[in-house]
Amino acid sequence: MTAIPLGVPRRLVEFTLDGQDARVPEGSTILEACRAAGKDVPTLCEGDTLTPKNACRVCVVEVEGARTLAPACSRRAEPGMVVRTDTERARHSRKVVLELLASSVDLSTTPSVARWIKEYEAKPDRFGPDAARVDEEPRVDNDLYVRDYGKCILCYKCVDACGDQWQNTFAISVSGRGFDARISVEQDAPLTDSACVYCGNCIEVCPTGALSFKSEFDMRAAGTWDEARQSETTTVCAYCGVGCNLTLHVQDNEIVKVTSPHDNPVTHGNLCIKGRFGYQHVQNRD
Amino acid sequence: MDLRFGDSEPTDEERAAVDALLGPPESSWEGAARDGTDAADLRWARGGREARDRRDLLLPGLHALNDRIGWISEGALDYLCRRLTVPPAQAYGVATFYAMFSVRPRPATVLHVCTDLACTAAGATDLSTDVEARLGPESGVRVERGPCLGLCERAPAALVIRAGDSARPACEGGTVQAVRGSGGAAPGDGKERRGRDTPRATAVCAPATPDAAVRAATAPENAPAEPAPALAVPQAGDPALTLLERVGTADPTSLDDYRAHGGYTALRRAFALGPAGVIREVTDAGLVGRGGAAFPTGRKWQATAAQPDHPHYLVCNADESEPGTFKDRVLMEGDPYALVEAMTIAAYATGAHKGYLYLRGEYPRALTRLTHAIAQARNRGLLGDDVLGQGYAFDIEIRRGAGAYICGEETALFNSIEGYRGEPRSKPPFPVEKGLFGKPTVENNVETLVNVLPILTMGAPAYAAIGTAASTGPKLYCVSGSVDRPGVYELPFGATLGELLTLAQVRAGLRAVLLGGAAGGFVRPDELDIPLTFEGTRQAGTTLGSGVVMAFDDTVPLPRLLLRIAEFFRDESCGQCVPCRVGTVRQEEALRRIADRTGAAAAGDIDLLREVGRAMRDASICGLGQTAWNAVESAIDRLGAYE
Ligand SMILES: Cc1cc2nc3c(=O)[nH]c(=O)nc-3n(C[C@H](O)[C@H](O)[C@H](O)COP(=O)(O)O)c2cc1C
Ligand code: SF4
Ligand code: SF4
Ligand code: SF4
Ligand code: FES
Ligand code: FES
Numbered sequence: 021m022t023a024i025p026l027g028v029p030r031r032l033v034e035f036t037l038d039g040q041d042a043r044v045p046e047g048s049t050i051l052e053a054c055r056a057a058g059k060d061v062p063t064l065c066e067g068d069t070l071t072p073k074n075a076c077r078v079c080v081v082e083v084e085g086a087r088t089l090a091p092a093c094s095r096r097a098e099p100g101m102v103v104r105t106d107t108e109r110a111r112h113s114r115k116v117v118l119e120l121l122a123s124s125v126d127l128s129t130t131p132s133v134a135r136w137i138k139e140y141e142a143k144p145d146r147f148g149p150d151a152a153r154v155d156e157e158p159r160v161d162n163d164l165y166v167r168d169y170g171k172c173i174l175c176y177k178c179v180d181a182c183g184d185q186w187q188n189t190f191a192i193s194v195s196g197r198g199f200d201a202r203i204s205v206e207q208d209a210p211l212t213d214s215a216c217v218y219c220g221n222c223i224e225v226c227p228t229g230a231l232s233f234k235s236e237f238d239m240r241a242a243g244t245w246d247e248a249r250q251s252e253t254t255t256v257c258a259y260c261g262v263g264c265n266l267t268l269h270v271q272d273n274e275i276v277k278v279t280s281p282h283d284n285p286v287t288h289g290n291l292c293i294k295g296r297f298g299y300q301h302v303q304n305r306d
Numbered sequence: 307m308d309l310r311f312g313d314s315e316p317t318d319e320e321r322a323a324v325d326a327l328l329g330p331p332e333s334s335w336e337g338a339a340r341d342g343t344d345a346a347d348l349r350w351a352r353g354g355r356e357a358r359d360r361r362d363l364l365l366p367g368l369h370a371l372n373d374r375i376g377w378i379s380e381g382a383l384d385y386l387c388r389r390l391t392v393p394p395a396q397a398y399g400v401a402t403f404y405a406m407f408s409v410r411p412r413p414a415t416v417l418h419v420c421t422d423l424a425c426t427a428a429g430a431t432d433l434s435t436d437v438e439a440r441l442g443p444e445s446g447v448r449v450e451r452g453p454c455l456g457l458c459e460r461a462p463a464a465l466v467i468r469a470g471d472s473a474r475p476a477c478e479g480g481t482v483q484a485v486r487g488s489g490g491a492a493p494g495d496g497k498e499r500r501g502r503d504t505p506r507a508t509a510v511c512a513p514a515t516p517d518a519a520v521r522a523a524t525a526p527e528n529a530p531a532e533p534a535p536a537l538a539v540p541q542a543g544d545p546a547l548t549l550l551e552r553v554g555t556a557d558p559t560s561l562d563d564y565r566a567h568g569g570y571t572a573l574r575r576a577f578a579l580g581p582a583g584v585i586r587e588v589t590d591a592g593l594v595g596r597g598g599a600a601f602p603t604g605r606k607w608q609a610t611a612a613q614p615d616h617p618h619y620l621v622c623n624a625d626e627s628e629p630g631t632f633k634d635r636v637l638m639e640g641d642p643y644a645l646v647e648a649m650t651i652a653a654y655a656t657g658a659h660k661g662y663l664y665l666r667g668e669y670p671r672a673l674t675r676l677t678h679a680i681a682q683a684r685n686r687g688l689l690g691d692d693v694l695g696q697g698y699a700f701d702i703e704i705r706r707g708a709g710a711y712i713c714g715e716e717t718a719l720f721n722s723i724e725g726y727r728g729e730p731r732s733k734p735p736f737p738v739e740k741g742l743f744g745k746p747t748v749e750n751n752v753e754t755l756v757n758v759l760p761i762l763t764m765g766a767p768a769y770a771a772i773g774t775a776a777s778t779g780p781k782l783y784c785v786s787g788s789v790d791r792p793g794v795y796e797l798p799f800g801a802t803l804g805e806l807l808t809l810a811q812v813r814a815g816l817r818a819v820l821l822g823g824a825a826g827g828f829v830r831p832d833e834l835d836i837p838l839t840f841e842g843t844r845q846a847g848t849t850l851g852s853g854v855v856m857a858f859d860d861t862v863p864l865p866r867l868l869l870r871i872a873e874f875f876r877d878e879s880c881g882q883c884v885p886c887r888v889g890t891v892r893q894e895e896a897l898r899r900i901a902d903r904t905g906a907a908a909a910g911d912i913d914l915l916r917e918v919g920r921a922m923r924d925a926s927i928c929g930l931g932q933t934a935w936n937a938v939e940s941a942i943d944r945l946g947a948y949e
Contacts, residue, residue: 074732075883077925088932089924094732109924113885116921120888146914148899152891174881183393190309190393194727194881195402197710199891201881206312206394207380207409215310215395 035101044097050081050105051092059105062114062136064121065175066093067225069288070185073176078117078136081105089113111140118142123151124199126171129229129240152199158237161210164218164297166237171230172203178222178231179203186290191215192222203230220296224279224289233277246271254281257295262286264295275299309393314381323374324386327367328360337388358391362743364400364725369667369706372407373506376414376469383409392725403727403880405452405709406467406667414504415447415468417523418668419514420461422454422629423820423870424786427862428461428513436516437464437523447523453711453874454629455512455668458786458856459538459793463512464519465668466526472506508670532671535640538632540791540810548760548772548780549753550796553640558675561682564643570688572762576651577696579762584655585611588758590766592778597623597714597751598825598852599929600840603758606748609738610656613746620653620661621723621742621749625707625714627666628823629874630854633782634752636794638665638672641756642679646702648755650693651762653700656748660701664719667707676704711878715928716749717741718880729882730928753782753853773799777839781853785810787820788859797838804834806855817860818945822851824871825933827940848940864947865901868938872897875934886931889922893935900948908948915942 030045037053044053054061065076072093080089084102089110097103104110118137122144127133137144158168174194182192191214195204205214223231239245250271257264264287267279278296282289316324325331331338367386371378378401387394401407419425419434438449457463509529511522522529536542536554543554557563564570576584589604610618622645626634638645649661665673680702683689691699705723707713713722717731720742741747757779761769770778777799783806786792790811797806803819816831827848829836836846843850858867876890896915900908919935926932941947 073882074927077883077885077927080925088926091732112917113921113925116889116918117884117925120884120892120918120921124888124891147892147895151895173884174887183396191395193393193395193399195399196881197403197712197727198876198879198881199887201887204395204398206383206398208398209312213312215393 033097033099035097035099035103037103038105042097048097049093050090050095050097050103051079053097053103054081054092054105061092061105062118062132063093064130064133064173064227065177067177067227068282069290070177070180070225073180075176076117076121076173078114078121080110080113080117082107082110115140115142119144119146121173123147123153125154125173125228126168127173127228129171129232130173130227154199159210160234160237162212162218162234164234164293165211165220165223166232166234167203167211168230168232168237169202171228173228173230174201174203175227177225177227181221181225181290182216186288187217187219187221189215189217189219191217218293218297219291220278220293221290223296224291235276239271239276245276250276257291259294259298264291266291266295268299274303309387309391311384311388311394312380314379314384316379316381316385320371320375320379320382321385323370324367324382324389327370328363328389331389336391337385360390361392361725362723364390364392364397365705365708365722368397368401368404368407369708372708373469374471376416377408377410377412379409379411390725396726399727400725403710404667404707407708413446413448414470415466415523415526417441417447417449417519418452418455418465418467419449419519420453420455420457420463420465421451421870422458422874423824423856423867424458424630424792425454425462426866426870427787427858430462433462433464433514433516433519437519440516440520441523445524449523452709453627453877454631456626456632456635456666457510457512458630458632458784460512460533461786461792462514463510464514464522465670466507466509466511466522466529468504468507468526470504470506510670535636535671538636538793539640539795540793541795547796549637549756549782550640550794552644553636556641558640558642559678561643561679561686561688564641568763569643570647570694572759573647573651573654573688573694575762576654577694577698581611581655581657584651584762587761587766588655591761591769592776593754593757593761593769594777594840595751596753596757596781596853598628598822600850603750603754606738606750607652607656610746610748613739615739615746616657617660617745618656618658619742619745619747620649620656620658621716621719621747622649622661622663622752622755623714623716623719623749624663624665624669624672624752625711625719626669626752626852627707627711627714627878628825628852628854629871630786630820630823630856631784631852632786633784633794633853635666635669635672637752637756637782638669639675642672642675643683644756644759645676645752646679646683646689648758649702650689650700651758652748652750652755654693654698658748659699660703662723662742663702663704664713664723665704665706667709673704673706680704710880711874712880712928712930715930718928719749720747727880729880730930732927751852774837774839774841776841781838781850783838783853783855785855785857787857788813788816788862789857799839800842801838802834803829803836803838803855806838807834807857810855810857812857813859815859815861816857817862818858818864818941820854820856820858820937822849823854823856824874824937825929826851826854827936828945829940830944833944849936864941864945865897868941868947869894869897869901871937872934875930879930879934883925883927883931885918885922885924886926886928886934889918889926889931890934892918893922893938897938904948912942912948915939 066072074091074094079092334340507526509526556567593603713728718728722728872894896911
């Protein structure tokens with residue numbers, strides 16, 4: 021399903037992207053222009069349903085005349101701008117950012133990152149065996165989802181999804197500061213003592229697997245999680261009249277998790293607790 | 307917003323602390339008892355937008371609790387959140403952002419001992435160990451080692467803060483007035499407060515001996531008075547001074563004395579010139595910002611004044627947390643009315659009717675002096691609805707920071723005032739377009755603003771004749787470290803580093819000078835002919851920054867100094883972006899590894915530092931991450947720190 025925008029046609033902005041003329045609708049980001057031109061710019065904190073916090077800095081590009089590099093995901097293209105995406109300078113920052121991240125958190129469940137680490141020849145080990153890491157035990161405090169902050173890159177996506185961008189529940193925020201900053205609920209309490217309503221929209225947007233379904237977490241621990249053996253079926257939630265789309269991830273004839281298509285113009289990948297987690301009745305076969 | 311609150315209740319004292327700031331709650335929707343007496347309460351919801359619009363009282367609210375109780379409990383935080391319709395998770399995120407707050411129980415008295423550059427060079431490490439040993443665990447005093455307290459001219463420095471009931475309101479400036487005005491009955495009337503019997507007290511102890519620090523910590527209310535601000539100005543009384551003219555000669559608590567010393571002539575001239583005329587004078591004078599970034603002030607004012615969106619805001623950045631900087635403190639303590647007058651002029655020129663003075667949380671005397679100065683100016687019609695009878699309305703509200711260097715970054719400061727975490731925003735949009743509360747905002751440093759007074763009294767051409775063509779006017783320097791006369795110095799731009807150090811009587815055996823503070827760079831003793839101008843320091847590959855000049859003689863171990871700088875940035879990073887959040891940690895680790903190494907043994911780690919430093923400079927969101935590597939790099943390249 022695609023949204024058909026009916027707004028006034030936007031003016032085009034002309035600028036130079038890697039030496040070539042580029043034209044994008046006014047308000048587009050450099051990243052959007054790169055994607056339209058088929059360029060691969062790595063991104064982690066950017067997501068298709070949220071305003072990027074431009075915090076990871078893995079997408080930086082060089083803008084002529086600027087003192088520092090610019091985050092492609094949130095810098096808007098301006099007329100006459102001269103942008104280079106693949107300079108030594110930009111590649112250097114991306115490499116170091118990947119090294120800094122991979123040396124401090126567990127990126128084993130972050131899609132694409134292994135490929136970028138290879139491409140940019142990042143060597144996360146070079147900070148030595150004593151490099152500080154976010155070594156946190158996974159927090160398993162409810163039956164629906166698990167928080168494993170040892171994998172969190174502080175992209176702020178879950179905060180935005182839980183807060184004013186989608187869910188308006190404001191159950192999660194960032195606490196502390198610097199390297200000790202953590203995603204947390206009030207008083208850093210167990211989820212069950214928080215304002216969380218278990219919509220799971222934070223899991224939907226988490227790019228690293230720091231937030232995951234309890235079902236997925238348990239299966240990974242048991243070594244039975246196998247995406248190659250999973251099929252995905254998009255259907256309609258039957259609980260209420262909103263009619264959200266659900267994508268059921270099925271392995272061995274069992275639903276193992278539920279996501280929602282981001283390109284749905286009504287829900288943009290968001291669900292409520294029933295659609296996201298209330299699938300057990302489907303597989304009650306007694 | 308359907309906010310969920312836990313079931314922890316505030317104590318009576320915590321409730322009183324919040325109510326003293328916000329007034330008593332009007333309905334059970336915002337924290338009043340649900341006793342069923344007010345039937346209307348059950349029929350419609352109150353709070354909502356009206357309360358949400360007061361979100362910016364979150365930081366003053368946290369201060370109110372911290373001032374009275376000493377820490378912020380779950381019940382207290384929940385109550386404050388109810389009063390302001392702030393989600394508890396967000397308030398928790400804000401409370402844990404600031405170094406001066408604690409969300410765990412702690413003793414009412416906290417002794418902050420500075421272990422930063424000048425203080426460490428003056429023996430702060432022994433001081434803190436000694437003080438801790440003498441106080442012992444039974445004293446009820448918590449000793450916290452921390453970054454520069456802005457008292458470097460009197461190093462080593464300590465600051466005592468004891469929580470307790472306060473005779474004067476725990477909150478600052480206009481907040482109480484503003485909130486009481488709309489919030490019904492005045493707090494405290496009728497009911498007796500049941501606060502603890504110890505009064506809230508702060509005491510500054512510098513230079514601190516173990517004996518004096520212990521005495522100040524155990525009885526802060528009886529601690530000896532601080533030395534007069536003029537003692538921080540070795541040139542005090544010199545008729546050639548412009549910015550420091552009144553420090554030590556005029557009574558900082560008397561508006562009449564300020565006027566007798568030429569006060570408020572600049573504001574009269576401003577009214578005569580009109581807003582556009584004032585901006586023209588400031589532009590022609592060539593005034594450049596003194597907060598570190600060196601941006602032309604006239605251009606900033608013009609850009610804000612021209613914004614069609616209203617209201618416009620004025621923010622005075624008095625956060626001054628750069629290690630080695632104390633000039634703004636001395637100005638505010640020694641000549642507070644000057645800042646009030648200068649802010650009035652800046653607001654008038656840029657079309658702002660409300661000014662925020664964001665004051666560093668660790669400056670108790672500056673807070674007292676400015677609170678007094680603002681109140682007096684208001685009483686005399688120099689602030690308020692009709693300034694000087696000119697039909698122009700302007701007022702100033704003081705906001706106290708709570709221990710976060712990053713809140714000096716202009717956009718982080720906006721977030722802090724608004725009641726969010728002090729994380730910098732990405733730019734563009736720039737503050738002149740979307741600043742405080744999303745509105746066009748001018749933000750200036752204290753020293754920058756105070757420069758506006760001589761510009762208006764002497765006129766742009768005379769002002770521009772001081773200094774050099776590209777760096778006009780007088781400049782303040784904060785000289786500390788291995789000098790016999792540390793303090794704030796005023797010199798016209800263009801004097802050399804050597805001339806300044808001679809004035810301050812630099813000691814023999816000079817090994818290095820840190821110019822521009824932790825975000826600046828080191829220079830060698832054979833580079834003292836560097837002219838102190840923006841262009842001259844730039845040409846020499848270094849920076850003036852905020853005017854820090856710290857001298858270190860050869861008894862100071864350089865690697866330890868560098869480690870302290872790295873530690874500072876690691877501690878103060880807001881944590882938002884990866885290059886800075888993790889990069890500062892990796893830098894500190896590498897410097898720790900090579901603390902005792904040189905040559906080939908250090909080479910690998912120095913390469914690593916360079917690579918990480920380059921990415922931090924290029925890819926960090928804000929100036930903190932971008933400059934965190936400057937000083938260390940300069941020590942390696944200019945001083946040969948690890949050769
Ligand atoms: C990490 C950081 C800390 C800063 N701290 C201060 C400060 O304490 N005081 C200040 O005036 N400017 C500080 N600045 C600079 C301000 O962001 C801003 O440039 C300045 O207040 C503008 O005023 P000016 O034009 O009058 O200099 C800081 C900048 C950064 C990046
Ligand atoms: S938990 Fe996931 S979504 Fe939230 S900040 Fe961490 S990585 Fe991002
Ligand atoms: S996910 Fe929730 S809101 Fe959407 S259709 Fe199902 S029950 Fe209704
Ligand atoms: S550079 Fe550092 S202080 Fe600035 S936004 Fe990034 S993490 Fe925060
Ligand atoms: S994807 Fe752009 S900064 Fe993270
Ligand atoms: S007060 Fe200690 S270094 Fe500034």
